[in-house]
Amino acid sequence: MVSRCSCLGVQCPLLSLLLLAAWEVGSGQLHYSVYEEAKHGSFVGRIAQDLGLELAELVPRLFRVASKTHGDLLEVNLQNGILFVNSRIDREELCGRSAECSIHLEVIVDRPLQVFHVDVEVKDINDNPPRFSVTEQKLSIPESRLLDSRFPLEGASDADVGENALLTYELSPNEYFVLDTINKKDKDKFPVLVLRKLLDREENPQLKLLLTATDGGKPEFTGSVSLLILVLDANDNAPIFDRPVYEVKMYENQVNQTLVIWLNASDSDEGINKEMMYSFSTLVPPTIRRKFWINERTGEIKVNDAIDFEDSNTYEIHVDVTDKGNPPMVGHCTVLVELLDENDNSPEVIVTSLSLPVKEDAQVGAVIALISVSDHDSGANGQVTCSLTPHVPFKLMSTYKNYYSLVLDSALDRERVSAYELVVTARDGGSPSLWATASVSVEVADVNDNAPAFTQSEYTVFVKENNPPGCHIFTVSAQDADAQENALVSYSLVERRVGERTLSSYVSVHAESGKVYALQPLDHEELELLQFQPRQPNPDWRYSASLRAGMHSSVHLEEAGILRAGPGGPDQQWPTVSSATPEPEAGEVSPPVGAGVNSNSWTFKYGPGNPKQSGPGELPDKFIIPGSPAIISIRQEPTNNQIDKSDFITFGKKEETKKKKKKKKGNKTQEKKEKGNSTTDNSDQ
Numbered sequence: 001m002v003s004r005c006s007c008l009g010v011q012c013p014l015l016s017l018l019l020l021a022a023w024e025v026g027s028g029q030l031h032y033s034v035y036e037e038a039k040h041g042s043f044v045g046r047i048a049q050d051l052g053l054e055l056a057e058l059v060p061r062l063f064r065v066a067s068k069t070h071g072d073l074l075e076v077n078l079q080n081g082i083l084f085v086n087s088r089i090d091r092e093e094l095c096g097r098s099a100e101c102s103i104h105l106e107v108i109v110d111r112p113l114q115v116f117h118v119d120v121e122v123k124d125i126n127d128n129p130p131r132f133s134v135t136e137q138k139l140s141i142p143e144s145r146l147l148d149s150r151f152p153l154e155g156a157s158d159a160d161v162g163e164n165a166l167l168t169y170e171l172s173p174n175e176y177f178v179l180d181t182i183n184k185k186d187k188d189k190f191p192v193l194v195l196r197k198l199l200d201r202e203e204n205p206q207l208k209l210l211l212t213a214t215d216g217g218k219p220e221f222t223g224s225v226s227l228l229i230l231v232l233d234a235n236d237n238a239p240i241f242d243r244p245v246y247e248v249k250m251y252e253n254q255v256n257q258t259l260v261i262w263l264n265a266s267d268s269d270e271g272i273n274k275e276m277m278y279s280f281s282t283l284v285p286p287t288i289r290r291k292f293w294i295n296e297r298t299g300e301i302k303v304n305d306a307i308d309f310e311d312s313n314t315y316e317i318h319v320d321v322t323d324k325g326n327p328p329m330v331g332h333c334t335v336l337v338e339l340l341d342e343n344d345n346s347p348e349v350i351v352t353s354l355s356l357p358v359k360e361d362a363q364v365g366a367v368i369a370l371i372s373v374s375d376h377d378s379g380a381n382g383q384v385t386c387s388l389t390p391h392v393p394f395k396l397m398s399t400y401k402n403y404y405s406l407v408l409d410s411a412l413d414r415e416r417v418s419a420y421e422l423v424v425t426a427r428d429g430g431s432p433s434l435w436a437t438a439s440v441s442v443e444v445a446d447v448n449d450n451a452p453a454f455t456q457s458e459y460t461v462f463v464k465e466n467n468p469p470g471c472h473i474f475t476v477s478a479q480d481a482d483a484q485e486n487a488l489v490s491y492s493l494v495e496r497r498v499g500e501r502t503l504s505s506y507v508s509v510h511a512e513s514g515k516v517y518a519l520q521p522l523d524h525e526e527l528e529l530l531q532f533q534p535r536q537p538n539p540d541w542r543y544s545a546s547l548r549a550g551m552h553s554s555v556h557l558e559e560a561g562i563l564r565a566g567p568g569g570p571d572q573q574w575p576t577v578s579s580a581t582p583e584p585e586a587g588e589v590s591p592p593v594g595a596g597v598n599s600n601s602w603t604f605k606y607g608p609g610n611p612k613q614s615g616p617g618e619l620p621d622k623f624i625i626p627g628s629p630a631i632i633s634i635r636q637e638p639t640n641n642q643i644d645k646s647d648f649i650t651f652g653k654k655e656e657t658k659k660k661k662k663k664k665k666g667n668k669t670q671e672k673k674e675k676g677n678s679t680t681d682n683s684d685q
Contacts, residue, residue: 029400032083033121036091041084044074044120048081051107051116055081061109065118070094070103074120083118091122092159099161106370106403113355113367117400126164126217130156132225133285137211139193142232142329143201148194149238150180152318152332154283155190156213156223166216172209177229179211182244184316185336193227201231238329239267239276239321246335252309252342256302260292263299265321265331273325281318281332288315292337301335309341310376343381343430348374349438351406351424357443360414368394369406369440373426380429389423394442396424406440414444415481450481452489465524473507476514476534494533509534 032045048055053063058078065076065083075086095101101124107116132154139151158165169191171179176197181189191211209227214220241263248261267274278299280289292315293304301317315337322330353370375382386404388396393410406422420442427435454476461474480487490511496503506527509516516534 030116030118031121032118033123034085034089035123035125036089036094037125037127038085038089040086040088044083044085046081047076047083047107047118053081053109055079058109061111063107063109066106066108067103073103074105083120089122091124091161092128094122097159097161097165101161108353113353115353115367115370115399115403115405117403124161124164126160126215126219126221128159128164129221130158130167130213130215130223132156132211132213132223133283134225136226136228138228138230140230140232140327140330141195141199142236142238142327143199144233144236145195145199145238145329147196147198150244151193151195152182152244152334153191153193153211153227154225155188156225158213158215158221160215160217164215164217167213168216170212170214172211174207174209176204176207177209182334184245185247185338190334199231201233204231206230232327237268237273237323239265239323239331241265241321241331241333244333246333247338248335249338249340252307252339253344254303254307256304258303260301260303260337261335263301263319263321263333263335265299265333267323267329267331269323269325273323275324276321277324278319278321281320283318288317291315292317294319307339309339309378310345313339313341315339341378341381343377343428343432343434345376345381346434347384347426347428347436349386349424349426349436350374351438351440354440356441357445358408358412359445359447360412361447361449362408362412364408364410366408367405368408368442371396371404371406371424371438373402373404375426375428377428377430380431383429384426385429387425387427389421392420392422394420394422412444414446414483415450417444418483419443446483446486448482448486450486452478452480454478463518463522466521467518469518469520471518473516473518476509476516478514491534496533498527 030045030047030050034042034044047065048058048063053061057063058076058081063076063078065071065074067073072087073085073089074083076083089103091101094103101122103120103122105118105120107118108114134154137154139153141149141151155169156167158167167189169179169181169189171177171191171193176195176199177193178196180192180194182192183189207227207229209229210224211227212222212224214222246261246263250258250260263278265276265278267276277296278294279296280292280294291303291305291307292301294301299319299321301319307315317335317337319333319335320330321332322328350372351369352372355366355368358366358368371386373384373386375384384402386396386398388394388406393408393412394406395409396404397407399405406424422440422442424438424440425435426437427433455478459474459476463473476491478489478491480489491509491514492511493504493507493509498506505519506522507516507518514534
């Protein structure tokens with residue numbers, strides 16, 4: 001792409017803005033580049049196409065581009081998926097003098113959540129001229145200074161980087177001075193005047209020169225400063241340092257009064273002209289004057305305030321040494337202080353884009369949160385690794401440099417653990433290492449994955465006949481391990497026919513409480529056995545997904561107590577027998593036992609029209625009840641299971657015959673039976 005640009009209000013020639021996009025396979029990272037000061041709307045890259053996203057899904061999936069600090073500089077057209085310049089990009093404002101400058105973007109789409117990382121390199125253009133801090137520099141030079149004496153000048157600075165900031169200097173033509181430069185460690189230079197012709201104060205008491213700085217950009221820019229040289233008459237020798245530039249390396253965070261360097265100058269004069277004082281040059285800015293202190297008598301430079309590698313890692317200190325002659329003479333040197341990094345910054349952890357709560361049926365690999373870590377230190381001190389609380393069903397996946405995704409690592413079960421308190425720990429590579437933590441509370445949302453279960457597999461109750469209509473027979477109870485709506489349970493009966501009538505004409509169940517009621521008086525002679533099956537047709541009735549459970553129950557009449565127990569006749573009750581069954585039709589697998597009451601004798605039949613015939617050692621079809629309770633229970637069996645139903649019947653306390661109870665209990669039962677037979681015989685007469 002080719003675009004025009006303007007430089008400080010002056011129209012520039014065509015500047016080729018090559019915008020590169022490179023996809024790193026497997027890294028999930030896009031790289032683009034754009035020149036600073038590009039116009040609004042300038043093309044950066046086809047971000048949607050490069051990420052493999054369809055244009056039609058950008059809006060529905062909530063496609064968005066975010067940046068921690070510079071989110072308004074670049075934008076995406078959701079119609080064509082093109083990343084473009086949205087507002088003015090000033091590289092110097094964005095990155096200062098840093099050699100590398102880029103804008104990091106996080107591209108986020110939802111449904112499902114995906115995160116892409118995009119780096120847009122901001123390339124420098126030559127849009128800043130060299131600048132001097134003052135409009136005029138003054139130098140006082142004695143006329144007695146020897147040829148080749150050197151006088152450092154304050155150099156210019158350029159806010160650009162690279163070739164655009166490489167400065168060359170030029171001095172206006174004159175017969176006394178030529179210009180030389182001293183190379184600094186960072187490839188910059190500062191200018192130095194070199195005396196080529198002896199000064200004569202009587203001939204020229206002062207000189208005016210012009211110093212011009214030119215950068216290496218295309219097109220180039222220049223800046224200039226006036227030099228006013230005052231020629232002094234007096235002292236023959238100026239103090240001198242043994243070298244013009246001193247380099248010092250020291251660790252950051254040094255305590256105040258820590259020695260940086262001990263300077264030592266010499267002067268060839270004698271007496272008062274040999275005595276010297278050290279001071280910071282007028283070229284030293286106030287910020288450096290606050291950081292360092294110089295002893296004017298000894299030349300010691302010490303730390304005077306906090307020095308932080310993260311604020312600035314180099315300091316350039318210009319020092320003057322002045323003798324006490326008349327007029328005084330001055331010597332110069334430069335002290336370059338390089339700070340070394342210490343591990344004095346803990347990592348920072350930021351958790352964003354939380355997708356909470358997490359359903360317990362969430363797929364393994366689902367993204368729960370995005371995590372970014374950073375450390376202001378450099379080198380190993382700034383290299384951060386992340387770890388997660390052990391023994392949890394989650395894990396951290398590195399997505400790009402210091403970016404991680406918190407993902408589900410194994411299946412969840414809300415009924416086992418309903419919430420997790422996760423701790424993300426970021427640890428740097430320093431020695432000793434520093435770390436920081438961030439807590440993430442993950443709530444597990446319930447899904448309907450548990451069927452209701454009754455508290456008992458079987459219910460047995462006794463009810464008197466001739467009950468009042470609407471009386472409460474018994475209560476069933478079921479529980480669901482799920483939560484809220486998924487745990488709501490409602491009860492209902494499985495409809496079936498009992499003789500000529502429906503089951504619901506005899507009994508009903510309250511949908512919420514599970515209470516079972518008799519709707520009309522029940523007659524022992526008419527209805528000896530009543531089977532019904534309470535169930536939960538839809539435990540979580542507010543949702544379409546349901547889990548079902550059923551209960552098979554039998555209700556039958558039996559005599560209790562003495563037959564001739566009062567003017568009201570025999571005391572009748574309903575015992576109830578229940579057992580769990582998964583299907584509503586399970587009540588049909590054990591046909592109701594038909595029973596008739598003839599005085600105090602019972603007739604037992606095994607299914608409609610199928611009386612069981614007596615055989616050797618078997619119970620007779622008719623059995624005389626001696627006034628004792630007879631309990632008939634029908635156990636649940638699979639559909640169409642053909643078994644001998646005689647195993648399902650017990651009579652009074654003769655249960656010990658079938659279950660082989662203790663002999664002592666059996667003897668008592670036999671005595672009661674014999675006593676009952678005697679009573680029955682009397683009633684038959």
